[in-house]
Amino acid sequence: MTNELEKLIGEYLAMRSGALPVPEGQHPGQYLNSKIELIEPVSRLAKSTVSMGPANGGASGSGLAGTFVRSLADAGRDAAHIAVSLVRQIGKNSYTYYDTYAISGVSVDRRISISDNIYIVPNDQAPKGWFTDHIFTDFRFPSPFGDREFRKSEDAALIIERVVSPALVDGEARTDDEAHAWEDERHRLTQLLMLSISLVTGGFSGIRNRTYTYEEDSLFGLMGQGIFGGTSRYPKGSNKLLKDGAEVAKYLQKLSDFSYPRAIELAAMRLLKSRSLSTIEDSIIDLGIAIEVLLVQGSRQEISMRAALRGAFLLSSEPVERRKLYESFRDLYNARSATVHDGETPKKFRRRLAEWDQLIDRLIKSLLARGEFPDWDTLVLGAT
Incomplete structure (x- = not known):
């Protein structure tokens, strides 16, 4: 194969430099591609295509071989090196x-x-x-x-x-x-x-x-x-600054394994979007949507109170902290409602974005630690 390939490459280079005439209707690259298809092991690739990859597959195997040889020849590699490389790549098939x-x-x-x-x-x-x-x-x-x-x-x-x-x-x-x-x-x-x-x-x-x-x-x-x-x-x-890849891997696994993955992903995406460069109104609305996704399953009545109760009982077992959490969840949902209906966030809520960011972050992580949504009635009505 090496002798055939070396001869073919020599012809290609000579045609490109003008030392040899190019067959009518072809340019040097076309000539190379047409001839290399007759040389083993390239000839076995005539009906092969690339299976998958970033270019979505479909490229001709023999066409790639011709391009590979041409590029290495253009880079000054000798025929023996090109032949060995081509045979190795075809044999590897990955x-x-x-x-x-x-x-x-x-x-x-x-x-x-x-x-x-x-x-x-x-x-x-x-x-x-x-x-x-x-x-x-x-x-x-x-x-x-x-x-x-x-x-x-x-x-x-x-x-x-x-x-x-x-x-x-x-x-x-x-x-x-x-x-x-x-x-x-x-x-x-x-x-x-x-x-x-x-x-x-x-x-x-x-x-x-x-x-x-x-x-x-x-x-x-x-x-x-x-x-x-x-x-x-x-x-x-x-x-x-990201310091810990193991923590990223942990959350990647927890997000994938969650009982209702699309719900937790939607809420996490809203939290992420709220942290992007946007108006405070956009951020409040995003965090409010996260509350609805995570805390209002199964009912559309008394949304503010229901979400606040569920969030408070989920995140704490201490009565004093539960009261604070209840008020924080309730205020966030009220801020979201006022923003949606009035077109702007009330002044009294505008400085609490960081507090609510951490609240939703904590809520998502608590649910991920459980791996599923709790039975809300048992959590709230059965809590002590």
């Missing part, structure tokens, strides 16, 4: 790629491991790719609160390593339903990660952008790279 996310509101001073394949690093330690630098470039953002310069260069990089195996399959890569399910899984994982990080830091965390890169000299790394948008929300203040 590859690793790195989903890289720029996280607003979070910074780290070292690698923080959440699991074997999920970690957060300072952005200068992110895998290098065509768009990696771009997603960590500072920019100025006009807003109703005055123009702000967002220091994306200070954001952390969330890395999710993914192994695709088998990388090449015969026939069609996968159905549209399978592709959509895979994208849904990706979105759900990153949302749970943002919620978990927010619960650990006590601040806002959101994905600004995503890109992806491949392991070095990968046959599949030539499928192209992209950049994708993320949240339009930004933290109210400076980034929060």
